[in-house]
Amino acid sequence: MTVQDLMITSLALMGEPADAVSDYRSYAVTAVNIVLSETLPLENQLREVKKEELLLQAPVMKELTDTIPYDTRLLMTCLSYGVAAKLTMEDDDPAKFNYLNGMYMQTFSSGTPGFSHPIDDAVWGGIDR
Structure with missing residues (x-):
């Protein structure tokens, strides 16, 4: 997926047409880079599960x-x-922002498959789950 593809998907969630990418061109790449940094731990969880x-x-x-x-x-x-x-x-639309940001937080916190690691306990030793 390209940055433009991600922008078109994001604009659809905002209720904006695909050609509105040009309206956000100056800020689009920066917004994507911010979100890439924020979601790096999730991407790495997926990579670890896939052994990448x-x-x-x-x-x-x-x-x-x-x-x-x-x-x-x-x-x-x-x-x-x-x-x-x-x-x-x-934008001057706090309700839309709150909805989109809430969905971002929800998908961020529930988004990836988990993985397990052995637990070391000082009293009982290793416990593998």
Whole structure:
């Protein structure tokens, strides 16, 4: 998915047409980069489950045509709401912002499959769940 594809999805969540990307062009890439940084831990959880190399830092997008190297499920849910919320912050519509930001927080907190690690206990030793 490219930055522009993510923007179109986010605009749909905002109730805006796809051609409104040009209205947000100056802020779009910055908003995407902020959300990429915020969701890096989720992307790395997915990568760990898939046994892929973890990212040490979030990728930095420079153009609308750049491809975002994140999991498609994460892009279509959490990142779409996050970018939509960031773009709505400057609008004079607190209800829309609160909804989009709430959905971002909800998808952020519930978004990825978990993984388990052995637990070491000082008294009883290792417990594997």
